[in-house]
Amino acid sequence: MVKSPVSYTNPILPGFYPDPSITRAGDDFYLVNSSFEYFPGVPIFHSRDLIHWEQIGHVLDRPSQLDLRDRLSSDGIYATTIRHHDGVFYMITTDVRGIGNFYVTATDPAGPWSDPIRIPYGGIDPSLFFDEDGKVYVTAQQGADYDSHAIQYEIDIATGEALSEPVVIWHGDGGPWTEGPHLYKIRGMYYIMTASGGTAKDHREIIGRGTSPYGPFELYPEPILTHRSLEHPIQYLGHADLIVDPNGDWWAVFLGVRLVGSGYSVLGRETFLAPVTWSADxxxxxxxxxxxxxxxxxVPRVPGSGAENAGEPLLAEKDDFDRDTLSPAWTFLRNPAEDSWSLGERPGWLTLRGQAAGLNDVAPVAFVGRRQQRVQAEWSTLLQFKGIQDGEEAGLCARRDEAAHYEVFLTRDDGQNKVVARVTVRGETRIAVIVPVYTDAVHLKIRSDESKYTLCYSLDGRQWTELASETALALSPEDYVQKMCFTGVVVGLYASGNGAACAAPACFDWFDIR
Structure with a gap:
């Protein structure tokens, strides 16, 4: 009996899930992504067929592993690599502006993971390679722009101690930003694979091979992955990792961007999957x-028994906050302040206690959100803010970083409660609309499409008033001014005392994604 081909939808992880790395333990696959300024760090996913993925937690989920309190947006946790060897999982990464390069270990990929084991050399994007002779190598990016290259050295995997001096092993294809290196041994040959060209239109994945882990490596003369010469709905392809499944089939996970309009995407860099074929040589x-x-x-087949065809992932979801813990799909902006959020203080509600910091500040903010996963989407909530004081606010926000975010919120000014729509574009903040209200409970909504975000409110949850609309382009990574942005939009709930902690908690009954 001839089996039918299997169809699936790319990206396999839609939304801001960049720099994927993958490993396999038996019939199980595990995948991790960069997380930058968001906490917990490094979301980790599990699959048995490479198509359907379930988030099982985060690798860096406590302050002893990751302190992001003063980290700028698009700093923090850069590209990660996950590997499995002799029953132990390893995740290696860089905490930019923090402790630098380190790795953590676990016997269960759902955690707990160890505290960081620091390593001495490399710029960003470190990777681990376990050779057949028992030696363990770190391969990492070093240098900047056209001077970017890969270095490598041997370590004691138990301690992180360097057992050799770093050696430059790879200069790429002559383009800028040779980064995201991975070393493999396949069919007796060592392969080094890196990205090149920077994470934009010229992004590509390149590869070399040799007979030693230190090279010299013969460069394959063309990229093995890119869409840089195509008019195509998926662009910026690169930063790949390879895996072989139990059938002996090879696959690659990598980042890509679905551009809209004049060439931007509020979703950021997403995780894609494609089969790998091998040339005759x-x-x-x-x-x-x-x-x-x-x-x-x-594709002809995927691993796992009974894997069904996968259409568009169902991403509509309503969280009623009726569980003891938040779903791992939620993420905080930097490390949340102690006692700044709770699911137990008012059962069935998410309680946020606003801190002194606001959405324009580089500091822990009472903010918890979900990655935007579709261009056309809608988020809504019911907020109750009893005991609100002048200057305090709480609401719903679509955030790129401190320089770009839109929010609709409830505040109090001169003893009067007000619903406000506010936008921050390229670091400039302005109030769009102010509406006095005579209640401390309001429904808030944000809608998005290819061109704009629309901020709305309702007093009864049925009749909605559109307060303001603002361009989607301004929330895209492509619209940065001074500091490059590596993230996509995160939509979430927040509270702030704007200079002092809020006197009363902001309570959210539910969060609905459509």
Whole structure:
């Protein structure tokens, strides 16, 4: 009996899930992503067929592992690598402006993971390679722009101590930003694979091979993955990792961006999946400007028994906050202040206690959100803010970073409660609309499409008033002014005392995504 092809939808992880890395333990696959200024750090997912993924937690979920309290947006946790060896899982990464390069370990990928084991060398994007002779190597990016290259050295995996001096092993293809290096041993040959060209239109994945882990490596003359010469709905392809499944089939996970309008995306860099074929002379091939990576994919088979065809992931969801813990899909902005949030203080509600910091500040903010996963989307909530004082606020926010965010919120001014729509574009904040209200409970909503975000409120949850609309472009990573942005939009709930802690808690009954 001939089996039908399996179809699936790219991206396999929609929304801000960049820099994917993957490992396999038996029939199980595990995938991690960069998380930058958001906490907990490094979301981790599990799958048995490479198509359907379930988030099982975060690798860095306590302050002893990750302190982001003063970290700028798009700093923090950069590209991660996950590996499994002799029953132990390893995740290695960089805390930019923090402790630098380190790794953590676990016997259960759902955690707990160890405290950081620091390593001495490398810029960003470290990777681990376990050779057959028992030696363990760190391969990492070093340098900047056209001087960017890969270094490598041996470590004691128990302690992180360097057992050799770092050696430059790879200069890439002559383009800028040779980064995200991974070393593999396949069919007796060592392969080094990196991104090149920077995470934009010229992004590509390149590869070399040699007979030693230190090279010299023969460069394959063309990228093995890119859409830089195509007019295509998926762009910026690169930063890949390879995996072989139990059937012996090879696959690649990598980042890509779905551009809209004049060439931007509020969703940021997402995780894609494609099969890998091997040339007759032993090179892995993914998609060099051929358009093989599509939004809808069809492959002969996937691992796992009974894997069904996967259409568009169902991303509509309502969280009634009726569980003891938040779903791992939620993320905080930096480390949340102690006692700044609770699911137990008012059962069935999420309680936020506003801190002194607000959405324009580089500091712990009472903010918890979800990654935007579709361009056309709608988020709503019911907020009750009893005992609100002048200058305090709480509401619903669509956030890129401190320089770009839109929010609709309830505040109090001169003893009068007010619903306010406010926008921050390129670091400039302005009030769009102020509406006096005679209640401490309001429904808030944000809608998005390809061109704009619309801020709305309602007193009864049925009749909605549109307060303001603002361009979607201004929340895209492409619209940065001074500091590059590596994240996509996160939509969430927040509270702030704007200079002092709020006297009363802000309570949210539910959070609805459509």
């Amino acid at each position: 032993g090179w892995p091939m993914i998609d060099n400007n051929e358009g093989l990576v599509q939004l809808q994919m069809s």
